[in-house]
Amino acid sequence: MLTEQPDQPHKSLISPFPLQRSDVDFLTGTCIPWSLAIIVISIGFRFLTGNPYLDIDEVVPKPPSFQVEINVAEWPEIAQLPGVGETLASRVVAQREKAPFSSVDQLLMVHGIGEKKLKAIRPFLMPVQSEHLTLSDNPALASSDASLANENRGDE
Numbered sequence: 001m002l003t004e005q006p007d008q009p010h011k012s013l014i015s016p017f018p019l020q021r022s023d024v025d026f027l028t029g030t031c032i033p034w035s036l037a038i039i040v041i042s043i044g045f046r047f048l049t050g051n052p053y054l055d056i057d058e059v060v061p062k063p064p065s066f067q068v069e070i071n072v073a074e075w076p077e078i079a080q081l082p083g084v085g086e087t088l089a090s091r092v093v094a095q096r097e098k099a100p101f102s103s104v105d106q107l108l109m110v111h112g113i114g115e116k117k118l119k120a121i122r123p124f125l126m127p128v129q130s131e132h133l134t135l136s137d138n139p140a141l142a143s144s145d146a147s148l149a150n151e152n153r154g155d156e
Helices: 021-048 086-098 104-109 115-124 139-155
Strands: none
Touching: 104 115
16 A cells, blocks of 8 residues: 655655756856956956966065064064074073173073074164163163162272
């Protein structure tokens, strides 16, 4: 005994595509041709104006153009220098905390920085400005100098 269930549609009526016929007509008749026209016009315009798309292999990379002031910069800024990582940058900051650098060449005192590395990072370093500082420019230096002067007076 065969019984048909009226709630289930016949298999041949189910479309493998979720689009209605009107949707397919719209896409093939309107959207696809307009999209292709926009692409062709865009490519043609780029070549007609003499501004073709750049080939990524032909682009010359620009070197970074920033400079770091070693007596002011924190370790994340110093770590951005070529060949300098987090560890070496923290060593530079530790050395600077002992005594500010009076010249870029004093970076050679930092363990891990040799002549070769200094030559590589020198273009990225600003000239040291500490030799131009006076006590009035830096309150920390003025207060430490005043306390040293008071200590020296007590020794006399």
